[in-house]
Amino acid sequence: MLSLQCSTTAILRRRKPDMGPQPRLVATVAAAIFTLQLLFPAAISQPHNPKTFNRAFGPFTFSDYSTFHVIPPASINFGALQVTPDTAGNVNFTDTTGRILYREPFKLWESNGRLASFNTSFLINVFRVGNATPGEGVAFVISPSLDLPRNSHGQYLGLTNASTDGNSTNQIVAVELDTVKQDFDPDDNHIGLDINTVRSKRTVSLSQFGIQIAPNGTKFYVIWIDYNGTSKSINVFITEQPSKDAPIVPKPKNPILTSDLDLKSTVKQSSYFGFSASTGTKFELNCVLRWNLTVEILPEKKRIGESVRIGLGITGGVCVMMIVIGGLGYWVYRRRRRRSGSDEQILGTLKSLPGTPREFSFKELKKATNNFEEKRKLGEGGYGVVFRGNLAKEKMEVAVKRFSRDNMKSKDDFLAELTIINRLRHKHLVRLLGWCHKNGVLLLVYEFMPNGSLDNHLFCDEEEGINSRSRSLTPLSWNLRYKIISGVASALHYLHNEYDQKVVHRDLKASNIMLDSDFNARLGDFGLARALEHEKTSYAELGAAGVHGTMGYIAPECFHTGTATRQSDVYGFGAVLLEVVCGQRPWTKNEGCPCLVDWVWSLFREGRILEAVDCRLGNEYVEEEAERILKLGLACSHPIASERPKMQSIVQIISGSVPVPHVSPFKPAFVWPAAVDLASFASDFDFTTASTTTDCTPIHSTSNIP
Numbered sequence: 001m002l003s004l005q006c007s008t009t010a011i012l013r014r015r016k017p018d019m020g021p022q023p024r025l026v027a028t029v030a031a032a033i034f035t036l037q038l039l040f041p042a043a044i045s046q047p048h049n050p051k052t053f054n055r056a057f058g059p060f061t062f063s064d065y066s067t068f069h070v071i072p073p074a075s076i077n078f079g080a081l082q083v084t085p086d087t088a089g090n091v092n093f094t095d096t097t098g099r100i101l102y103r104e105p106f107k108l109w110e111s112n113g114r115l116a117s118f119n120t121s122f123l124i125n126v127f128r129v130g131n132a133t134p135g136e137g138v139a140f141v142i143s144p145s146l147d148l149p150r151n152s153h154g155q156y157l158g159l160t161n162a163s164t165d166g167n168s169t170n171q172i173v174a175v176e177l178d179t180v181k182q183d184f185d186p187d188d189n190h191i192g193l194d195i196n197t198v199r200s201k202r203t204v205s206l207s208q209f210g211i212q213i214a215p216n217g218t219k220f221y222v223i224w225i226d227y228n229g230t231s232k233s234i235n236v237f238i239t240e241q242p243s244k245d246a247p248i249v250p251k252p253k254n255p256i257l258t259s260d261l262d263l264k265s266t267v268k269q270s271s272y273f274g275f276s277a278s279t280g281t282k283f284e285l286n287c288v289l290r291w292n293l294t295v296e297i298l299p300e301k302k303r304i305g306e307s308v309r310i311g312l313g314i315t316g317g318v319c320v321m322m323i324v325i326g327g328l329g330y331w332v333y334r335r336r337r338r339r340s341g342s343d344e345q346i347l348g349t350l351k352s353l354p355g356t357p358r359e360f361s362f363k364e365l366k367k368a369t370n371n372f373e374e375k376r377k378l379g380e381g382g383y384g385v386v387f388r389g390n391l392a393k394e395k396m397e398v399a400v401k402r403f404s405r406d407n408m409k410s411k412d413d414f415l416a417e418l419t420i421i422n423r424l425r426h427k428h429l430v431r432l433l434g435w436c437h438k439n440g441v442l443l444l445v446y447e448f449m450p451n452g453s454l455d456n457h458l459f460c461d462e463e464e465g466i467n468s469r470s471r472s473l474t475p476l477s478w479n480l481r482y483k484i485i486s487g488v489a490s491a492l493h494y495l496h497n498e499y500d501q502k503v504v505h506r507d508l509k510a511s512n513i514m515l516d517s518d519f520n521a522r523l524g525d526f527g528l529a530r531a532l533e534h535e536k537t538s539y540a541e542l543g544a545a546g547v548h549g550t551m552g553y554i555a556p557e558c559f560h561t562g563t564a565t566r567q568s569d570v571y572g573f574g575a576v577l578l579e580v581v582c583g584q585r586p587w588t589k590n591e592g593c594p595c596l597v598d599w600v601w602s603l604f605r606e607g608r609i610l611e612a613v614d615c616r617l618g619n620e621y622v623e624e625e626a627e628r629i630l631k632l633g634l635a636c637s638h639p640i641a642s643e644r645p646k647m648q649s650i651v652q653i654i655s656g657s658v659p660v661p662h663v664s665p666f667k668p669a670f671v672w673p674a675a676v677d678l679a680s681f682a683s684d685f686d687f688t689t690a691s692t693t694t695d696c697t698p699i700h701s702t703s704n705i706p
Contacts, residue, residue, distance in 0.1 A: 051297040053106065058123070058290035061587060061594050063551040065559050067103060068274070069146045072672045074098030079594040080125075080287040083138055083277035085669055094279055097158035099141075099148050100288075101274030106295045108142075108271055109264040115229030116263075116296040120273070123222050123241055123248065123290040126177065126214040134214035135282025137178040139194065140225060140275060144171040144268035148276075155182050156198055158276035170196040171268045173261065175225055175236055179214050180282060189213055191236060193259050195266055202259045209256065211238060214284050220244050224251050227261065229296065234261045244289050357422055358434035360445055365389060365400050365436055372402065379453070379511075388448065397448035398433060402441065420503060428491035430514055430524035449522060451515035454484060458510055458583055475614065478621035480519050481580050485629060487521030488513055489654050492573060493647040495523075496566045506564045508572035509553045510579050552586030552595070556670045557641050567641035570650070574636025581629050583614030597637045598667065600630060605665040628653065631660040639670035 057064070059079035070076060073085045073096055081100045108116045120140065128134040139157050151161045159174055160167075174194040181188040184199045189207050192200030206213060211221065220241040227234045235255035241248065273293060277286040368389035369376050378386045384403045391398060421432045436443040451457070457476045476484070488508075495503040505523070512525040555571035558564065575586045578596050582588075586596050593599035600612045613626050632653055638644050645653070645661055652658040 053293070053295045053297055056290070056292045058288075059594060060289075063587070065556075066551075069099075069101045069103050069272075070559075071097075071099040071146075071148050073669065074100050074277075075670055076100075077594070078598065079592075080289045081275060081291070083275045083286040083288065084279050084283070085285065094281060094283060095153040097148060097153045097156075097276070097278040098286075099143075099146075099158055099274060099276045101141075101143060101146055101272045102293070103146075105270040105272050107269060107298050108267060109229075109269055110298055113264065114298065115232065116298050117227055117229040118273075118293070118295040119224070119226050120294070121222060121224045121248070121251075121292045122275075122288050123220060123244065124177070125218065125220050125244065125285075125287045125289060126179065127218065127285040127287065128214045128216065133282050134284040135180040136278045136280045136284075137176055137180065137213075138275060138277035138286035139174040139176040140223070141172060141174040141273075142263075142267050143272045143274065143276075146272060153278045154280035155180065155278075157278045159194060159198060160196070166197040166199070168196055171266065171271070172196055173263070173267055174276065175223075175257075176200065177213050177223075179284060180280065191238065191257055193234065193236075193257060193261070195261075202257060204257045206238070206256075209238075211240065220289070222248055222251075226255075227263070229263070232260055232262045234259055248290070357432055358445075360434045360436040360443070362436055362438035362441060362443075364391070365443055365445065368392075368398065369400055389445075397450075399446045399448050401444045401446065403443070424495075424499060424503070426491055426494045428487040428521055428523060429494075430522045446524070449514035449524075450517045451519060453511050454513040454515060454521070454580070455510035457515070458579060459585065475583065475616040476519075478617055478626075482622075482625055482629075483519065484513070484515070484521040485577060485580055486654050488523055488573070488576065489647065489651050491521070491523040492569060493651050496569065496647045502566075504564045504566060505569050505572075507550060507553070508569055508576060509550050510576055513576070555641060556639055557672065560672050565641065566647070567644050570636050570644045570647065571641075573647075573650070574633045574644075577629055577633035577636065578612075581614065581626055581633070582612050583616060597634070601634055601667045604631070604634060604663065625656075628656070628660055631663050634663045635661050639668055643668070 057067070060076050060081055061079070062076060064076050068076070068081070075082050075085065075098075082098075083100055084096065084098045106116065106118075108118075122140070124138070126134065126138065136154055137157050139159060141159060148158060149156070149161050149164060152158045156162075156165065157174070157176055157178075159172055159176075160170055164170055172194070176192045176194055176198070178185060178190055178192060179188055182198075185192075186203050186205045187207065189212060190203050190205045192203040195201050212219070213221075220243065221238055222241050224237040225234065226237075236257040237252050237255050239249055239252050273295075275286075275288055366372065368391050369387040372385075372387055376387045376389070378388050378399060380386070384401045387400045387402070389398045389400045390396075421429070430449070431447045432444065433447060434445040436445070460475060492505065492508070495505060507525060508523075512523065514522040514524050516522060553572040553575045555565075555568035558568050575597070578600055579585065582596060582600065584590075584596050587594075588596050588599075590596070590599035591602070593602055600609065603609045603612050609630050610623060610626060612630055613621060632645075632650065636644055636650070649658065649661075653660055
């Protein structure tokens with residue numbers, strides 16, 4: 001067994017990055033052998049201790065939208081899961097419900113009667129507006145689906161509604177914190193166990209313990225919920241937390257509520273965990289600031305005897321070996337037949353492009369990059385690796401991008417990027433020099449940008465996550481920053497309005513902005529860019545499995561539509577504007593704010609927005625220009641897409657020819673669907689909504705990635 005492991009590892013390690021498809025066959029064979037090697041020990045392994053899912057969440061950030069299913073008006077803001085928003089009497093948000101659930105379901109019982117145990121704890125703050133009466137409440141919920149019941153506002157806490165309350169098909173269990181007294185409640189300050197109905201099976205008034213769920217003023221509470229699958233019982237604990245940032249206080253010895261609970265007879269076998277809340281005529285802000293969740297993972301199948309396991313393992317192993325050998329043989333046969341046709345198709349597409357760029361030989365690029373030497377790597381992202389190259393004959397430095405994704409999807413990315421950028425002509429776009437396609441290896445060649453990427457200059461004094469070249473750089477002057485902003489705006493305006501097909505970039509960020517020898521901005525990395533059809537306003541990733549881009553730059557509506565638009569590009573540009581002026585990344589925390597845009601907005605509200613300017617500039621900047629760009633960054637970061645300025649106006653604002661549009665002193669809430677004429681909005685484009693699971697790889701150390 002040891003020798004087999006060593007030989008398998010050796011096969012995998014001997015693969016070279018520049019070789020053709022043959023090593024992939026070897027690696028596949030090695031992987032198959034390794035799989036068989038693991039199969040037999042698994043067949044005779046002894047029973048082991050139960051596994052658990054264990055996660056600690058919080059403080060929460062914008063990136064957590066990929067982890068949780070958020071049903072508006074619930075949102076993730078200011079480091080918390082805001083299950084219902086602070087309505088402040090806004091009639092648009094009274095009688096509403098919100099839910100935030102962990103995206104993946106958990107198997108909670110088996111047909112043989114075994115139940116999964118779980119433990120959860122969360123730090124919560126229920127805030128009432130002024131002296132207003134709070135309402136309605138918030139609940140930890142086990143739900144059969146990610147859907148929200150219709151008309152579940154008011155007393156129903158987003159759990160049930162008037163027609164379904166009490167129905168066993170609800171398959172819901174919840175622990176409620178209720179702040180409004182109904183006829184069946186003990187008071188307006190209690191905790192309850194709800195099973196398919198908001199008429200709690202068991203309730204406990206919290207007033208007798210000196211606990212006020214929504215007091216006048218700010219208080220924090222920690223709630224623990226422990227479920228024992230063996231004893232089929234649930235225990236709930238609660239205590240006050242001194243502050244949201246203090247270490248979590250110890251769990252009390254005695255539960256405040258205890259009850260028997262058989263999950264098998266109550267909830268769906270695979271159910272979701274999370275939070276639900278509602279408002280009625282009364283309102284409150286229900287915030288979850290931290291959440292710990294531990295769930296026992298039930299095995300997929302009942303354990304069987306050792307002799308049966310051995311027999312099945314041997315039989316299965318032989319069958320798998322035969323299938324693998326036959327499959328590999330057929331795969332090699334089909335691959336050899338298809339490769340020539342696929343290559344000819346790609347070459348035909350490339351050579352039919354208008355104004356075809358130069359075709360480089362693989363040998364030429366291999367020599368230019370010294371066999372794609374590791375120390376020549378300029379950066380790496382989800383779509384490729386970029387190397388610095390030297391073309392000896394032309395006496396020219398280039399950036400060579402080698403696509404990293406396999407098979408036809410990589411070829412699609414390659415052709416999409418080449419097709420778009422080949423026809424773009426603008427002084428602030430990275431220029432394409434040529435391409436190469438050899439034995440399935442796909443490469444693009446760009447002009448080399450001597451000053452690397454913008455992020456290396458903005459964050460040159462960070463201690464982690466940067467290369468030595470970045471540490472040797474000095475922060476950009478204000479004049480250079482303004483020059484770069486103007487150049488990027490000009491390039492984006494060209495893509496949106498002047499190029500005949502209207503291109504959406506989809507991944508606008510500082511690391512994708514290159515700087516030439518004179519620090520002129522060059523927008524690059526068109527691996528995600530897509531051309532819009534005539535008269536369309538958006539691009540949908542048809543058949544894709546997620547939102548493309550990088551967290552911190554993705555507009556909030558994209559998580560609901562799966563659609564890239566010119567407005568979502570503007571949102572990313574707003575993040576870049578704030579980065580350039582503040583010298584901080586979008587997810588930087590300041591003064592309790594979870595991200596850069598929230599911090600700048602709070603400074604703007606307090607009349608001290610210039611305090612956001614990069615402190616390394618000292619007084620060496622133009623106050624009027626800095627204030628203009630910061631306000632423009634906030635306008636571009638508006639949560640509602642239709643409220644963001646267009647690129648044509650943005651170019652004029654940066655030049656100073658028109659004023660910045662009005663910016664609200666308070667950051668508007670994100671609402672979906674937006675309060676616009678949805679029929680006319682939808683008619684502008686025809687799209688298929690994609691899943692909202694993120695499928696993006698943020699790029700690190702990306703200098704010179706075109």
